[in-house]
Amino acid sequence: MRILPLRPGGPLYHGRAPALAADAELLPLLHPAGVLALLAWLARRPHVLLRILGSLVLEARSPRILAKNVLILPKACWIATRARAFGATHVHAQWAGTTTTAAWIAATLLDLPFSFTAHRWDIGEDNMLGFKVRQAAFARTSDGAGAIEMAERARGSGKKPWLLHLGVDLPAVPPDRPLPPAGRMRILVPANMVPKKGHAILLEALRHPILEGLDLHVTCAGDGPLRQEIERGLQESGLGGRVTLAGMWPLERLHAEMASGRYDAVVLPSIVTPDGETEGTPVSLVEALAHGLPVIASAIGGIPELLEGGCGVLVPHSQPEALAKAIADLARHPEAARALARSGHERVRATYEIGSVTQALLARLGART
Secondary structure (H helix, E strand, O other): OOEOOOOOOOOOOOOOHHHHHHHEOOOOOOOHHHHHHHHHHHHHOHHHHHHHHHHHHHHOOOHHHHHHHHHOHHHHHHHHHHHHHOOOOOEEEEOOOHHHHHHHHHHHHHOOOEEEEEOOHHHHHOOOHHHHHHHOOEEEEOOHHHHHHHHHHOOOOOOOOEEOOOOEOOOOOOOOOOOOOOOEEEEEEEOOOOHHHOHHHHHHHHOOHHHOOOEEEEEEEOOOOOHHHHHHHHHHHOOOOOEEEEEOOOHHHHHHHHHOOOOOEEEEOOOOOOOOOOOOOOHHHHHHHHOOOOEEEEOOOOHHHHHOOOOOEEEOOOOHHHHHHHHHHHHHOHHHHHHHHHHHHHHHHHHOEHHHHHHHHHHHHHHHO
16 A cells, blocks of 8 residues: 555644555645656646546536646646556545545546545535546445435436445443543543534533533643634633633544543534535544443534434534533433443444454455456
């Protein structure tokens, strides 16, 4: 396996990532090597490259989508050059946006099969999504809602998206947490500080009278463009003593905190933003269930598929009162919280365990090479 990131850069949050460095080739998106690769492929396979350009123009649903795809054309040609050099037999992309555009271009130049995994915002963006589903050896999505939406985009093609959930590591020892006292709850919110994660809804919920008399504390693990706004909201509301902004945690620390026993529940108050952005299946919720934590989350995107049937508490999005009531109910009934956590853990063990998910993906890749 070789890893050719479309836009390399930024910090590594996963402890296993450095071990993959030997398998990665990092070239900036805009680089002279990309231009040279484009010219080389234009000389080698001009008709194929012109056909690719024609598809980019015909399939783009907006000038913005077209511009994004044309911008990555040189890098895609470089990916094709490198894939040809090390004898690639299949190209797989994560995210259905420009990353998959690059994978399709490279695979087309090389006459290879390609596939991709779609998540959530990239489905909503619809960057040639129906075309990509039709052209791909397979198109994977990680939740049922995404599979339905992608199938609609590719209607009439006979191609169906493949639903394979995201995998997570399961603790070596099944979690066995002591029950917290009734009326006490330590809440973890593992979420980037971006609009769709709904931190403002959580702060409003924490001011609701139904939570009076409860011993609550919230730790927000994450960072992002809304951090200063959230800090101002805490100061103005007087919630500073009840909420800690812990900043971004590496994945290993997040897992350690979830396993530590310091938290009694995970809450994710996600919303659907005005421009339609929503959740897929947040990995942080799957990880919380894997570590035996009960979960309260908004009933949007792929979250109901994860939590329905008694595996968590679903609340309507953007409704602080409903969120406050759910928090109060779990805080006052720790036995019920434990039952939810057990059911959620069993669901994750049966459907989201990383070993079985990885084997399924590898088998599908092997069947198509």
